[in-house]
Amino acid sequence: MENYQFAKFTISDDGEEPEHIEVRKKIYDLLDIEKYLIKQCKLKNIEVSYDVTADERCNWVTLNYTSYAGMMLINPLSYDTAMWQMYDAINDNLKPVGHIDFIKNNIANKNGSKYLNNNDDRTKGNEREDVEYDGSTPFKAICLLPGHNKFNTISKRKLDAISNHYKKDLLFKLHPLTDLGELERFGFNEYLDRCQVAGFYEDMYELIEKAEHVYSTHISETALSSAILGKTVEPIDIYDVRMRGGFASINNICYGYKDPVSMLGKAFASPKSGVIHPTIDKNWKQKIDLYLEYVLERRELQNGFYLE
Numbered sequence: 001m002e003n004y005q006f007a008k009f010t011i012s013d014d015g016e017e018p019e020h021i022e023v024r025k026k027i028y029d030l031l032d033i034e035k036y037l038i039k040q041c042k043l044k045n046i047e048v049s050y051d052v053t054a055d056e057r058c059n060w061v062t063l064n065y066t067s068y069a070g071m072m073l074i075n076p077l078s079y080d081t082a083m084w085q086m087y088d089a090i091n092d093n094l095k096p097v098g099h100i101d102f103i104k105n106n107i108a109n110k111n112g113s114k115y116l117n118n119n120d121d122r123t124k125g126n127e128r129e130d131v132e133y134d135g136s137t138p139f140k141a142i143c144l145l146p147g148h149n150k151f152n153t154i155s156k157r158k159l160d161a162i163s164n165h166y167k168k169d170l171l172f173k174l175h176p177l178t179d180l181g182e183l184e185r186f187g188f189n190e191y192l193d194r195c196q197v198a199g200f201y202e203d204m205y206e207l208i209e210k211a212e213h214v215y216s217t218h219i220s221e222t223a224l225s226s227a228i229l230g231k232t233v234e235p236i237d238i239y240d241v242r243m244r245g246g247f248a249s250i251n252n253i254c255y256g257y258k259d260p261v262s263m264l265g266k267a268f269a270s271p272k273s274g275v276i277h278p279t280i281d282k283n284w285k286q287k288i289d290l291y292l293e294y295v296l297e298r299r300e301l302q303n304g305f306y307l308e
Contacts, residue, residue, distance in 0.1 A: 005034070005050040030072050033276055037065060037074065037288055044292060053246050055079050058302040063295070066246060069103045069221045070111075073250075074274035074288075076295060079243050085295065086249040089266075089273035096265035098280045104228050107205050133171065133198035133207070140169040142207055143215040143236065144222050147177035151186050153245065154217060158236045162215060163195050171196040171211070173204055205229075218245035223254035227261050 041048045041063060051066040060076040067073070075082035143162065146154065163170055172195055174183075183189070191197070198207055204222070208214060214226040214233045226233050235242060235255050242248065253267075254260040268275040271290035281287045 027067055027070075029070070029278060030067060033072055033278055033284055033288065034065070036285055037072075040288060040292060044296065046292075046296075049077065051246070053077070053244060055244070057306055059299055059304065059306075064246075068247060068250070068275065069225060070106055071099065071102070071268075071275055071277040071280075073247070074276070074291060075249060076299070079248070081295075081298065082249045083243065083252065085272050085274060085298075086253065086267055088294075089268070089270035090253075090263055092266070092270040092272060094266055094269040096262075097269045099268035099275060099277065100228060100261060100265040102277060102280055103225055107225060107229065110203075110205075133196055133202055137168065137196060139166075139171040139196055139211060141166050141213040141215065142171045142173055142211040144173050144204065144208075144217075144220060145175050145178070146217055146219055147175045148179045148182035148186075149177070150217070150219055151182060153219060153238060153241050154236050155238045156187065158215075159191070162236075163191050167194055168196060171198055171207065173198045173202065173207055174200050176200045216251075218242045218248040218251045218255075220245075220251070221247065223247075223251040224260065224264060227254050 038048055047062045049062050049064045052064055054062070054077040056062060056077045058078055058081055060078040060081060062077040063074060064077050065072055065074045075085060141162065143159070172188075172191060174197065178200060205225070208222070208226055208229060208231060211231060214222065214231045215236050216222045216226065216233060217235060217237050223233050223235075233254055235251070237245070243252065245251065250264060253263055257263055267273045271287045272294050274291055274295075276284050276287055276291075278284050
């Protein structure tokens with residue numbers, strides 16, 4: 001039996017889904033394209049991984065796939081190659097076919113987040129009163145923190161700088177997968193009196209709507225979704241690791257260009273982007289086939305270039 005990840009979708013380091021977290025069922029819409037991708041990769045002797053990051057060379061071995069804003073994102077486990085496939089897709093200059101509207105509609109229908117708001121009895125003991133936003137105080141900027149297992153990718157100096165600049169006009173939003181002990185070890189407690197903090201289960205997109213400026217990371221879906229909502233966006237990553245995030249190929253556009261929404265709408269229409277959804281891409285099998293043809297051609301072109 002095949003190991004289809006979208007069918008079981010695990011979200012914790014040990015492979016067990018925390019009791020207080022539920023993943024939206026829209027992930028199962030991707031199961032058919034997952035099966036087809038794995039089948040085609042087997043036929044072409046391509047190794048496949050799910051939701052991991054690594055930096056193989058440009059003659060990479062492994063294709064990785066994961067979910068992105070309710071869609072599938074495919075790219076080689078090579079940071080440079082993943083980046084260039086998005087630029088190649090942009091250069092195709094195709095007419096958008098609905099990927100941006102799909103994200104926008106999910107947000108409007110309260111279906112934007114990967115995780116369900118599940119603030120029920122199972123969450124008791126996981127929250128802290130001093131990290132819950134009371135909703136009464138406005139703010140200008142919001143900082144969307146990653147899960148605690150990704151704290152090593154964010155810049156403490158950047159958080160210090162923005163917290164000193166905005167003070168109470170800055171709201172930190174905690175990720176649903178956050179361990180309070182790891183927060184304390186990171187030194188987050190110093191921000192509790194200086195800034196505002198929203199807990200795990202607050203509606204992230206409602207909070208983004210209230211902000212003027214959004215701080216996020218290269219590993220988050222929220223850079224593009226915030227830009228779609230008309231917000232200016234800025235990264236909090238450590239510079240040397242910013243391109244190692246799973247969504248860096250997309251988020252580098254979000255942070256580095258004036259009109260990322262338009263650029264990525266065109267890019268996602270191209271098979272070279274590796275972005276696929278079965279209801280948007282009507283001929284999604286062909287899109288996967290064309291993507292594999294493109295990415296294998298790119299690999300072969302550079303095969304043997306670098307020996308050390």
